[in-house]
Amino acid sequence: MIVxxxxxxxxxxxxxxxxxxxxSNVGDDVYGEDPTVNLLQSxxxxxxxxxxxxxxxxxxxxxxxxxxxxxxxxxQVICDKYSHIYNYEGGGASFNSGVSFKLINGQxxxxxxxxxxxxxxPKDFYHSPLTSLIAIExxxxxxxxxxxxxxxxxKINKIAKSNNLGMHLDGARIWNAMVNTGDNPIDIGKNFxxxxxxxxxxxxxxxGSVLIGDKNIMSNALRIRKILGGGMRQAGYLAxxxxxxxxxxxxxxxxxxxxxxxxxxxxxxxxxxxxxxKIETNIxxxxxxxxxxxxxFINKLNKLNIKLISMGSNKLRxxxxxxxxxxxxxxxxxxxxxx
Numbered sequence: 001m002i003v004x005x006x007x008x009x010x011x012x013x014x015x016x017x018x019x020x021x022x023x024s025n026v027g028d029d030v031y032g033e034d035p036t037v038n039l040l041q042s043x044x045x046x047x048x049x050x051x052x053x054x055x056x057x058x059x060x061x062x063x064x065x066x067x068x069x070x071x072x073x074x075x076q077v078i079c080d081k082y083s084h085i086y087n088y089e090g091g092g093a094s095f096n097s098g099v100s101f102k103l104i105n106g107q108x109x110x111x112x113x114x115x116x117x118x119x120x121x122p123k124d125f126y127h128s129p130l131t132s133l134i135a136i137e138x139x140x141x142x143x144x145x146x147x148x149x150x151x152x153x154x155k156i157n158k159i160a161k162s163n164n165l166g167m168h169l170d171g172a173r174i175w176n177a178m179v180n181t182g183d184n185p186i187d188i189g190k191n192f193x194x195x196x197x198x199x200x201x202x203x204x205x206x207x208g209s210v211l212i213g214d215k216n217i218m219s220n221a222l223r224i225r226k227i228l229g230g231g232m233r234q235a236g237y238l239a240x241x242x243x244x245x246x247x248x249x250x251x252x253x254x255x256x257x258x259x260x261x262x263x264x265x266x267x268x269x270x271x272x273x274x275x276x277x278k279i280e281t282n283i284x285x286x287x288x289x290x291x292x293x294x295x296x297f298i299n300k301l302n303k304l305n306i307k308l309i310s311m312g313s314n315k316l317r318x319x320x321x322x323x324x325x326x327x328x329x330x331x332x333x334x335x336x337x338x339x
Contacts, residue, residue, distance in 0.1 A: 001328065002307070003306045003324070003331060004307045004324075005307060005320065005321075005324065006309045006318075007309070008173075008202050008320070009200055011321050011322045011323045012206075016244065016248070017241050017245070017248075020243070021238070021240050021241050023240070024236040024237045024239070026236035028234065029232055029233060029235045030232070034236045034239070035236065036236030036243070037236050039239070039243065040053070040055060040210065040243050041210060043243065044246070047185050047246075048188060048189030048212055050189055050195070052212065052221075053212045054210065054211045054222065054225065055209075055210055057207055057209075058207075058208075058209060059196055059209040060089045060090075060092065061209070061225070061228055062209040062210070063085050063168075063196050064089065064096050064228065065224045065225055066168045066196060066213075067085065067093050067096070067097050067133065068224050069166075069213075069224065070133040070166035070194070070217075071099045071133055072098075074098060074099070074130070075099050075129055076102050076128075076130065077093065077100070077101050077131075077134075078101075078102045078104065078119045078131060078133065078134045078165075079101055079104065079134070080103070080109045080111050080137070081104065082106070082109035082137075082141075082143050083103075083170070084137055084141055084170055085135055085170060087142060088141070104116070108140055108143030108144060108277070108278070109146060110140060110146060113152060113155035113159055116134055116156045116159055116160075117159050119131070120163055120165070131163070131165060133167075133168060134156060134165055134168070136148060136153065136169050137169075138169060138171055138173070139172075139173040139176050139177045139280070142311070144277040144278065144280075144284070145173065145176065145260070145283030146281075147176075147177040147180050150181070150187060150188070153191050156191075157191040157192070166194070166217075167192045167194075168192060168193065168194045168195070169188070169192040169195040169196070171188075172196070172197075172198040172201060172209075173201055173282075174195070175197070176202050176253050176256075176282055177281065178250075179250065179251070179254055179257070180257060180281050189212075193214070194211060194213040194217055196210070196211045196212075197209060197212070199241070202282065202321065202322070203246070204249050204321070204323075205242050207241075208238050253281075253282070256281075256320040256322070256324070259329050260279050260282050260284050260318075260319075261279050263329075264286075266333055267284070270336060272288060272289055272292055272297070273288060273289070274286075274289045274290070282319055282320045283319050284317070284318045284319075285315055286315070286316055287314055288314045288316065289314075290314070295310075297316075298310060300339075301335075304335050306335060
């Protein structure tokens with residue numbers, strides 16, 4: 001038995017998903033003629049009350065396209081210091097869009113409306129970059145799967161609109177956030193101009209993200225996707241995996257959250273653990289005691305066929321997911337207790 005908790009991206013398509021994929025009606029999506037891609041795009045857009053959806057091979061490409069839609073070279077994006085678009089997208093924002101970041105020192109990847117307001121550069125002060133976009137990540141990856149309070153998002157959106165700034169949501173794990181908080185996706189959609197949602201994390205698809213927004217902001221998205229190399233042909237087989245996931249795999253995310261919480265309880269009682277960050281969804285981040293070498297600890301788990309990843313500074317991360325079943329869970333819990 002191999003217990004792979006490195007990420008919720010390691011999942012394999014279920015038999016039901018594979019059969020659904022193979023039944024796809026496809027066409028050439030570069031010409032806009034793949035009916036299954038078109039259906040997925042419209043479904044995701046409708047969930048959040050948006051007019052347009054666009055299928056992408058990756059969440060990074062969807063986020064990078066959104067940044068390009070909102071900005072011009074030399075401008076600045078406000079985000080938290082933990083944000084995925086800053087830390088884990090290969091410096092793409094500077095390469096693709098020529099923008100810089102104003103990083104907010106928030107809590108677990110989340111910041112307040114007051115911090116957002118204080119981060120906006122004065123429009124008439126030409127020595128500093130022109131602020132053009134506020135970007136939020138929900139749930140926060142580096143923040144341990146934390147979920148934003150919709151009330152704070154509403155406040156930030158009001159500040160953005162009063163300053164003529166765009167609002168983008170990196171919703172790589174927005175499905176986890178909605179299952180945890182019960183937030184209405186329409187209410188989420190009202191507060192963002194663009195939203196990227198991932199299908200290949202918690203929902204178990206082999207590939208794919210969707211960028212959504214209204215017609216005006218999305219009018220140039222197809223061209224940007226082409227420039228970034230994101231045009232795919234008979235992509236309906238992949239898109240149908242997304243449709244299957246939307247219909248079957250959202251509510252079950254609560255199971256992943258429950259397992260993550262149970263893991264957290266065991267880790268909290270473990271002698272080798274210094275602290276466990278608050279667990280809200282499917283991500284668990286814990287810190288080892290100072291005298292423990294994280295590399296040696298990971299190697300010890302590897303010998304037990306357990307895979308985690310290091311976040312540096314003696315912090316480790318694990319993520320529960322669709323393919324982490326009850327047998328894996330029992331084995332992992334017992335292994336941790338025996339260390």
